[in-house]
Amino acid sequence: MVRDAPLAVNGGAAVRDRGRSWPSWPVAAPGASSALEAVLRSGSWAISSPYRGELQERRFAKAFAAYTGTRHCVPTDHGSSALVIAMESLGLDYGDPVLVPALTWTASASAVFRAGLVPVLADVDPATGCLAAEAVAAETDIAAVIAVHWACNMADVPAIAKAADGVHVIEDAAQAHGGRWEGRPAGSLGTMGCFSMQHSKVLTCGEGGAIVTDDPERAGLLEELRADSRRYRDSLVEGELPLTESATTLGANFCLDEFGASLLVAQLEILDEQHTVRNANYELLTRLLAPVTGVKLLTRSPSQDKLSLYEVPLVFEGFPEGIDKSWAATALTAELGVRVYTPRPPLARSRLLEPWRKSTLAPLAEQFVKRHADRAYPGADHLAAHAVLLHHSVFLGGEEDMADIAAAAAKVARHLEEGATR
Numbered sequence: 045m046v047r048d049a050p051l052a053v054n055g056g057a058a059v060r061d062r063g064r065s066w067p068s069w070p071v072a073a074p075g076a077s078s079a080l081e082a083v084l085r086s087g088s089w090a091i092s093s094p095y096r097g098e099l100q101e102r103r104f105a106k107a108f109a110a111y112t113g114t115r116h117c118v119p120t121d122h123g124s125s126a127l128v129i130a131m132e133s134l135g136l137d138y139g140d141p142v143l144v145p146a147l148t149w150t151a152s153a154s155a156v157f158r159a160g161l162v163p164v165l166a167d168v169d170p171a172t173g174c175l176a177a178e179a180v181a182a183e184t185d186i187a188a189v190i191a192v193h194w195a196c197n198m199a200d201v202p203a204i205a206k207a208a209d210g211v212h213v214i215e216d217a218a219q220a221h222g223g224r225w226e227g228r229p230a231g232s233l234g235t236m237g238c239f240s241m242q243h244s245k246v247l248t249c250g251e252g253g254a255i256v257t258d259d260p261e262r263a264g265l266l267e268e269l270r271a272d273s274r275r276y277r278d279s280l281v282e283g284e285l286p287l288t289e290s291a292t293t294l295g296a297n298f299c300l301d302e303f304g305a306s307l308l309v310a311q312l313e314i315l316d317e318q319h320t321v322r323n324a325n326y327e328l329l330t331r332l333l334a335p336v337t338g339v340k341l342l343t344r345s346p347s348q349d350k351l352s353l354y355e356v357p358l359v360f361e362g363f364p365e366g367i368d369k370s371w372a373a374t375a376l377t378a379e380l381g382v383r384v385y386t387p388r389p390p391l392a393r394s395r396l397l398e399p400w401r402k403s404t405l406a407p408l409a410e411q412f413v414k415r416h417a418d419r420a421y422p423g424a425d426h427l428a429a430h431a432v433l434l435h436h437s438v439f440l441g442g443e444e445d446m447a448d449i450a451a452a453a454a455k456v457a458r459h460l461e462e463g464a465t466r
């Protein structure tokens with residue numbers, strides 16, 4: 045006997061009145077239009093154009109280094125390029141193995157291939173969604189580790205670095221701008237921190253990225269790796285090119301343009317206000333969901349003292365035969381009138397990570413296949429099978445929005461428990 049109203053997906057009344065909208069994304073900062081307009085009129089649209097006064101890319105680099113508590117920031121055109129040149133800057137040998145968590149966006153691993161290395165996939169802790177130090181300690185021949193801060197949780201980089209025993213740990217902080225671990229900002233805990241500023245991220249200019257590091261020599265090398273072997277001159281002269289052909293390594297062009305940089309300077313101004321709203325809403329949702337059975341949030345480490353929500357997973361306890369997470373995502377979307385979606389499969393089964401499809405990667409692809417023949421990912425499989433995701437923009441609303449999410453999650457969980465899904 046079903047105690048509840050029928051689910052919206054089955055024709056029942058939805059938890060949320062269709063007349064009420066959700067916050068949209070992206071949110072343009074107050075200074076965004078004038079910043080873009082200024083670049084348009086400046087006559088300098090790229091760092092490779094003749095110098096015409098202060099470069100927005102330099103402004104953003106300075107501001108983002110300060111935001112992440114690091115000494116240097118090298119902006120890039122994408123988060124994946126940031127990962128590629130971070131890997132290249134390590135000076136590893138062709139085919140060296142790099143540990144990557146199995147539950148992340150494909151770029152965390154495809155960037156490793158692009159740098160001539162082999163990603164080795166490791167399981168994640170199903171409670172947190174992140175790589176755990178134990179999984180790192182179990183590896184014997186790893187040349188570097190990519191620690192991904194996933195969804196809304198940060199990986200324990202200090203513990204991972206200890207377990208990695210001298211091997212470089214690169215933070216993939218594409219989903220974690222502004223998060224803090226024991227007071228230290230995401231991106232500042234490893235050898236380098238890589239960020240994405242793609243449209244869906246909390247700090248965005250459409251497509252963009254950045255690397256932060258405390259090491260000045262590495263920062264110079266990263267500049268060359270992302271600007272066709274060129275780095276900034278010591279002093280910039282009006283009408284002359286800002287980059288000089290220093291050529292200590294072979295680079296490629298991964299430069300962020302001046303429009304993107306100016307937008308990021310403006311958007312950074314509102315990032316912490318947005319974090320405050322999202323995080324207060326998340327705390328409220330945590331309280332509202334605490335008494336609900338059958339669905340929960342990810343476990344949060346007490347060491348993570350500031351959240352940066354990218355996606356918020358709602359993790360269901362289980363599904364009856366014939367029902368899966370896609371059904372739960374559809375049912376929640378119908379209750380809430382906002383897109384609730386499913387995590388992608390772990391990378392070991394991802395159609396987006398098939399290196400054998402590119403002939404130039406053949407030797408690396410062969411190693412990749414061999415290394416993964418007998419590896420298992422029960423933690424990543426469990427989470428990918430039981431979670432559905434909400435985008436961070438949903439958390440830019442208010443208390444009523446959180447009440448709706450909690451009510452919808454509870455309604456769907458009760459129907460699952462009662463086997464009343466049709």
Ligand SMILES: Cc1ncc(COP(=O)(O)O)c(C=O)c1O
Pocket residue numbers: 122123124125148149151152192216218219239240241242251252253
């Ligand atoms: C964890 C992670 N790493 C890397 C990237 C790649 O960033 P981009 O799309 O800017 O290349 C993303 C983007 O979604 C990501 O989520």
